[in-house]
Amino acid sequence: xxxxxxxxxxxxxxxxxxxxxxxxxxxxxxxxxxxxxxxxxxxxxxxxxxxxxxxxxxxxxxxxxxxxxxxxxxxxxxxxxxxxxxxxxxxxxxxxxxxxx
Numbered sequence: 001x002x003x004x005x006x007x008x009x010x011x012x013x014x015x016x017x018x019x020x021x022x023x024x025x026x027x028x029x030x031x032x033x034x035x036x037x038x039x040x041x042x043x044x045x046x047x048x049x050x051x052x053x054x055x056x057x058x059x060x061x062x063x064x065x066x067x068x069x070x071x072x073x074x075x076x077x078x079x080x081x082x083x084x085x086x087x088x089x090x091x092x093x094x095x096x097x098x099x100x101x
Contacts, residue, residue: 001041001101002071006061007053009093022090023047023058029083030061036079039070071098
């Protein structure tokens with residue numbers, strides 16, 4: 001099992017919208033991925049309720065894949081690439097950790 005963890009800090013304003021609006025939009029896009037991208041075993045996001053992170057984060061994504069190949073296929077899947085395009089426009093900082101369980 002491969003775990004994929006992403007921690008995001010969004011820009012205060014991007015694409016003509018406030019941070020709070022972009023958090024809601026990005027979280028919704030991420031939450032839709034399991035229905036659109038094969039190979040995702042589990043995916044959860046948090047935007048509200050992140051009570052401890054140092055430095056702070058706006059969105060946390062924790063996902064799981066059976067194999068490294070499934071994670072690689074996810075990375076280049078067209079639906080994931082659409083999310084990455086939006087993410088690139090609204091994100092100020094991104095931290096990613098992948099590890100094998």
